[in-house]
Amino acid sequence: MKSHIESLLEQTLESFKQQGIVPADFQARIQVDRTKDKSHGDLATNLAMMLTKIAKKNPRELAQLIIDNLPASSHVAKVEIAGPGFINFFIDDNALANQLQQAFNDDHLGVTLPAKQTIVVDYSSPNLAKEMHVGHLRSTIIGDSVVRALEFLGHNVIRQNHVGDWGTQFGMLLAYMEELRAANGEQAKMELSDLESFYRAAKVRFDESTEFATRARQLVVALQSGDEYCNKLWREFNDISLSHCHDVYQRLGVSLTRADVHGESAYNADLAQVVKDLDAQGLLSESNGAKVVFQEEYRTKEGEPLPVIIQKADGGYLYATSDLAAMRYRSNVLKADRAMYFVDLRQALHFQQVFSLAKLAKFVRPEMSLEHTGFGTMNGEDGRPFKTRSGGVVKLVDLLDEANVRALDLVRSKNPDMDEATLTEIARVVGISAVKYADLSKNRTSDYIFSFEQMLSFEGNTAPYLLYAYTRVAGIFKRAEDIDLSQAKIVLEHEKEKDLGTKLAQFGEVLTRMTDKGLPHVLCGYLYELASEFSSFYEACPVLAADTEAQKQSRLLLSQLTANTLKTGLSLLGIETLERM
Ligand code: ARG
Incomplete structure (x- = not known):
């Protein structure tokens, strides 16, 4: 509906250009927003105010002119001018009902698909x-949800x-692997399964033994010059390390596979050319023997230049x-x-x-968009970066294990009579979703405090709340299985039916906003509002006990569409739904 109104306004603007009300080359980003207050209609635009300067007319006068030139649309019941020159649109209930009816029979829930793009998403990318x-x-998880x-x-x-x-x-790690192999044979593979201690042990050896350190340096050089033995050792190391990552992905329900791994080493053969090409364009400078690029705009607070280092004095390349x-x-x-x-x-x-360097050196096509969709830090309850009690890094698997244990307690307390197998499965889903949802529902760019208590609460914008809300909506159909809905029609009469319908129709806009900026919390917030909207609807509008058969069927369709939207929305966050919990 929002994009429909936008396109009406675009057409109006076109006709303004033809009529000479605004210059023919005038460019405007038309903005249409949801209104906060229903008495102001459903959608509003500030277009009249945006045009006052260029059209040299006062905003209310312009607003009227826009309305006069607006193409007729069966979706719009009424248009009003408000305040200094806002235009409010009241959506026609029948048009909304029709839109929902169509969404019901569509794989994409009625979402209008944008022009298809090829989008690279760089995510997870751990150091092996x-x-x-x-x-x-x-x-x-943020990357996976946007994907x-x-x-x-x-x-x-x-x-x-x-x-x-x-x-x-890697020299240090390979040297240590070699040493362990010599002492214990294949046993070394097992030791690697705990990478964290493996790394620490290798570091200890590196610091305590000059012989070991020398060997480590030899191995790096050999590795980089393509030595077969070193490369084999290195591949084995990466293989074990990657299989650990993929265990975690699988447990998290993340869609990355081995085929998506395209790490730093994949570019080894291209690095010399990068240096040559930068040099050929006159972009390289020397700084203490290293090859660097200075770009005017990057300086420290004190005004010192901040170069990008391309190649170290010893020939090594960088991140x-x-x-x-x-x-x-x-x-x-x-x-x-x-x-992204x-x-x-x-x-x-x-x-x-x-x-900026890639654009400057024409390494990428000028029209390609490069976006660092960065995220803030996950902190512990003390507001400091997350650490174990002893101050070490928290392993992801340990965190997920704890979430699972806590979820099991929670689910058991709600269902004292449930059998163990069902409890275990529900707890697995609740535990993982709680961790994922707590993260995804925070604004990506903010730091946040990791709290098991908060993420496992049934109140507020949490995974348990939404999973439970879904089971309730889905539960309605269990009691309505024998009702034939093939002829059912959505009719929006009650205020709460209209509110729920309006919310349901926003799914597409929400996905656009989420993917434009890579912000999953936009989708989380929407699903939470949808679940709350459904609760108010369900309280005010009996479904199975509706007054008439037609009303019952319409409300069942609305419920079904809510269930589909919640399930699809959660699946786009990488979260499984449960039929009961
Ligand atoms: N491996 C890096 C790290 O752990 C992240 C890599 C991100 N991707 C990239 N193209 N630089 O910090």
Whole structure:
């Protein structure tokens, strides 16, 4: 409905251009918003106020002119001018009912699909030398949810798990793996399954033994020059490390597969060319033997230049170098229209610098959009970065285990008589969803406090609340299984039916907003409001005990559409629904 009104206004603006009311080359971003207060209609625009300067007319006069030129539409029941020159649109209830009826029979729930784009989404991307910890949680689940929504909207989405699988630390890890193999044979594989302690132990050896450190350096050099033995060792190491990541993805219900892994090492062969090309364009400078690029706009607070380092004095390449190569690949090989990077906000400067450099050096097509969709930090209850009691990093698996235990307690307390197998399955879903939803429902860019108590509450904008709301809506049909709905028609009479219908019709707008900026909390907020809207409807409007058969059928359709929207919405957040809990 919102896009329908937008298109009516666009047509009006076109006719204004033809009539010379505004210049023919005038560009405006037409804004249509949902009204807060129903007495102001359903949608409103400030277009008249936007045009006053250019059209040299007062806003109320312009508002009337817009209304006079507005193409006729059966969706609009009434238009009004309000305040200084807002135009309020009242949506026709029959048109809304028809729209919902159509949504009911559509795979996409009536959502209008946008022009198809190829979109690269860079997410999760852990460093393989380390176990996945809570810091990777946000990138993984926020990215995955945006990926799902983009695919739902029909885009060609290319997942890229840009894992950190290259760099000097690998020498140390390989040397340690080699040492363990020599002592214990294949046993070493097992040891690697706990990557965190493996890394720490390797570091201890590196610091305590100069022989070990020398071997580690030899191995890096050999690895980088393509030595077969080193590469085999390295592949084995990555394989074990990646299989650990994929266990976590599977447990989290994240859609990344091995085929999506395209890490730093994938660009090794392109790095020398990146340096050559920057050099050929006169962009490279020397700084203490390193090759760097200075861009005027990047300076410290004190005004010191902040270069991007492309190649170290010893010939080694850096994080930025592989990102430049990756951008070139994403633009020229994958032909992305858009690339989104779900990476910690603390890397904001890195992305600003490499994005502007990639454009400057023409490594990406000028029309390609590069977006660092960064996120804030997940903090503990003390407001400091999340740590274990002893101050260590919290492993993702441990966090999920605890969520599971707590969810089991919760579900058991609500269902003392439920059998163990059902309890376990429900607790698995509730535990994982609680962790995911708590994160997804916070604004991506803010820091947030991780709290089991809050995320497992049945009150407020939480996973248990929504999962429970879904079981309640779905439950209505269990009692209505024998009702034939094939001829049912949605009719919006009661105020609460209209409110619910209006909310349901907003699903498409919400997905557009969510995917435009990569903000899953927009979808979470919507689903929460939808569930609350359904509760008020259900309280005010008896469904199975409705006055007439037609009314009962219409309300059943509304309930069914609510259930479908909740289920689809949750699935786009990567959250499973339950039939009971
Ligand atoms: N491996 C990096 C880290 O753990 C994140 C990589 C993000 N993606 C990228 N193209 N730089 O910090």
